[in-house]
Amino acid sequence: MGLTNSSVGIKAVDSGLEIKRLSPSDKVIAIAGNPNVGKSTVFNALTGMNQHTGNWPGKTVTNAQGYCATSKHAYVMVDIPGTYSLMAHSAEEEVARNFICFGEPDAVVVICDATCLERNLNLVLQTIEISSKVIVCVNLMDEAKRKNIKIDLAKISERLGVPVIGTVARKRKSLTALLSTLDDMIDAEHCPAPLSVRYSDEIEQAIDLIEPIVRQKTNGKLNSRWLSLKLLDQDQSLISEINAYLGNDFLLDETLIAALEIAKLKLTQSGIGPDQLKDKVVSALVTAAEKICRDTVIFQKEKYDAFDRKMDRILTSRQTGYPIMILLLAMVFWLTISGANVPSQLLADGLFWVQDRLTSLFHFMNAPDWLHGVLVLGVYRVLAWVISVMLPPMAIFFPLFTLLEDAGYLPRVAYNLDKPFKCCRACGKQSLTMCMGFGCNAAGIIGCRIIDSPRERLLAILTNNFVPCNGRFPTLIAILTMFFVGVQGGTIASLFSAVLLTVVILLGVLITFGVTKLLSATLLKGVPSSFTLELPPYRKPQIGKVIVRSIFDRTLFVLGRAIIVAAPAGLVIWMMANIMVGGISILNYCTAFLDPFARLMGLDGVILIAFILGFPANEIVIPIMIMAYMSQGSLLELDSLAEMKQLFVLNGWTWVTAISTMLFSLIHWPCSTTLLTIKKETGSWKWTALAMGIPTVIGVGTCILFASFAKLFL
Missing domain, CATH: 3.40.50.300 (P-loop containing nucleotide triphosphate hydrolases)
Structure with a gap:
């Protein structure tokens, strides 16, 4: 996350201590x-x-x-x-x-x-x-x-x-x-002294013993009373920061050491150990807050949050919380699927119209065919595919997701899923990063920053890919529609597609739970940490701000990363399809080489090479399949799903092939954008390799098991 610097030229500072002033007087x-x-x-x-x-x-x-x-x-x-x-x-x-x-x-x-x-x-x-x-x-x-x-x-x-x-x-x-x-x-030259919280007599006496020495050592740079209390609390992380700030080893002073020992001894004699000290400090703060608000904040307790409580009884209960989550998930997918069709087609028409103009320009300039093929039919066509397929669903999904966040519902999702993740020895915040992965796995990886524990953050990063991003939705939706819903279209068909897609995604969620538990019991052993999750009040979302924020902060950011990696992919795909060796393209050699292994998975060589070449962007998997089946030199789109189904069936597709392809689309390696994000977030090639290897092994194994089992019924 960060800020745009268009208005002031000041960027986010990771250290938290470096300040960039426009003027020394700021x-x-x-x-x-x-x-x-x-x-x-x-x-x-x-x-x-x-x-x-x-x-x-x-x-x-x-x-x-x-x-x-x-x-x-x-x-x-x-x-x-x-x-x-x-x-x-x-x-x-x-x-x-x-x-x-x-x-x-x-x-x-x-x-x-x-x-x-x-x-x-x-x-x-x-x-x-x-x-x-x-x-x-x-x-x-x-x-x-x-x-x-x-x-x-x-x-x-x-x-x-x-x-x-x-x-x-x-x-x-x-x-x-x-x-x-x-x-x-x-x-103001001098600010009046604010309220000073009074602690128990034993704590106050201990503070009085060391405060004069602390005041002398810090030369007024830090509040001596607060620092004295923290020294009694033995906060090691704070001690390190103090030493760095003051430029010396603060606790090596013999006078201070002696005073601290006496103060701690007196506290111990009064039955106040480190844990009791923290409890008494917190208790004093709570009591002080209660006293301040006693007659200054007036409300009718039984009414002021009645609406929120009624809603929470529905949205967070065991009986209705999970069904409502699933229903909302299906509704979001239905709106995304239905709403993205028309703008996606319009965007594709516009971008491919530009492609025709570029082709005319290259012909007018008498450019060689290979240059036209590389730049227009390769790089540009892949970019056009990625943008037209990826942009409209993201532009719908991210605002819907952000609306749920703005209204206060997402914390309820984390609340509902906290117990399942705790059973997996993970953090409940992982549910939020998992939800972000539906829009884009790279965005979900970045969202893992909200998890404090390094172990639990890695768990969330390594398993985020098991929920499909919007780049995999076109493949899943097309196969579901062609083989299990019907290609007639209409509202009923789109609703049925959304329901089936939700079932597929719930399978991904279950796999996420299973792999998380397996990793937390083996490679990333540990005890789940606790975290404070506040359920904010329900609020009316700021629709205008939500749309602007989600488009600029999420949609365009993710799309930009995808474009960067899709451009070179277009070059590679065109070269593989057009460079001939013995009259056969490199692409066909690769499909033939992969075909025996792919058959074990219930796929064929074309499907497997499509997933491999779709590594930069999952949106181009289906077009690569069509291109390979039709032996064409560039990406193609058929006019209807009926034509696509006919092409696939003629090339040996069955219901086993369809399900195997969907399973592998759900469970396979992350795209290049996600892997680059993982490397950036973890700073480790080892964890990046694991993030790629774990879903790949599970995906291949799952497909082989399913295909072997399905053969019993064929």
Whole structure:
């Protein structure tokens, strides 16, 4: 993920600490908050940039930067990962904590959800322990009003000791007060001390023992009270960051070591060990948040979230949750299949009209036939196929997927599938990356960044290919329609195709579970980690923004990668089909060589070579089959599915061939775009090779078993 830099020229920073200012006078503002509070929406509204927002923790895994200016100051806004606390129990918490502590922001804006403010104050209280320049932005005030929640912002501000501003991030004008308050805070020479959370007497005494020494050693660079508490907590990851920030081994000081030993001894004597200390710290934060909200947040408990609770009883129950998921999946596929046909045909007609014009141009220029063949019939025709077949389904699927995300349904999917993935010793977040794989496996691989555990991230990466991407849909849909639905067309046929496609995909999901469990018991042994998944409120999706975001952030991004690898593939395919050795093309030699092994799988040599040559883009598998069967030198398309079925049957296809081809389409090596993404994400050729080898071996084995079993009935 990342930001476009068209408007401000500032890119996402992976380290989370490097800041790129347009001017030395720019002020750096950290934007923090829990997941699902509209943090990135506030960021987008302030900077005018299209930072993607998500409905699950960890969607923003790097610090994204944008530029914002008022009449008084210019600001570099830094959208840090959404996190529930700064205690660094996860990668998101660690990145957020490190930026607030060591990134030296000029101020921190903490975004809160007005509908669950008490819970969000936990992060606010931890933040004001680190920095005195904090503004609390209570977002989603419109949602609170709709749920009859009344919030006294002035009284909350008085109790916290920091400014508290109410906003509706979707309405940019509501952020004017936030920017004005930010200007005032930057201009102020001294900020009043915010609320200091008081812990138990034993903890306070331990802090008092070491704080004077810590204050002296840090020279005011870090909040000494907060740092003293963290030293008692023995957070090793934080100690390493402190040493790097201060430029010395902070804990080697003998005076500090002695004071720490005395403080820990006193805590131990009081029955407070490391675990008890963490519990008491969290308890104090929760109690402080409750006290602040006691008479400042007023709502009717039995009514304010009644709708969400009713919906969740339906969408997350054991009886109805899974059937609804399957029904929605089938509906999305039906809309994708039905909606993509016409634009796909129009796009193909337009692109192949351009091909005819290019052909005329080459003839006019008296270009040699081989050059025309390579560039037009090879490279351009393959690109035209990939674009016309791939673009319309993605342009429909990704917005539909994003609408479900924006409405708050995808976290319910993760909730429902968390238990099955836990049984496989994997992370429930894998369900979200698996869903992204339906649009594009490369996008699903990138989505695996939301999984904190390296082991579980690898599990998700290695198994993402078992759910078919939209590039494999044309092959699956064509074979389903020709051999099992009928080629007459119509609404009923498209509905039946969607149902059968859903059954095939459910098989892919089951294989995903099985392979995940096998890997977690062998190559990637381990215990599944826990993660916090908040079920956000149901919201009305922003349809316009969803369409723009899904097209530019996902559809065109994935299409661009596919085009890069499809162009050279067109060259290779044309050369294999047109270079003759002894009167026979290289393509025919390859099909003859592969035919005996392919027959064991229930296929033939043409089908297997089509999958091999379709490695850069699965969309061209069917056209390669047609080209090879008809002994033509370039990719072809028949006028109807009836003609295609007739061609396939004349070349020996049966229902066994059809099912074997569908199985291999479902379970075979990832495309080149996905493999390149895996290499980039893992940084390892070993894991990339495994990601290719595992589905290939399983796919070949499954086809051989099925073909052998089917022969008993022929």
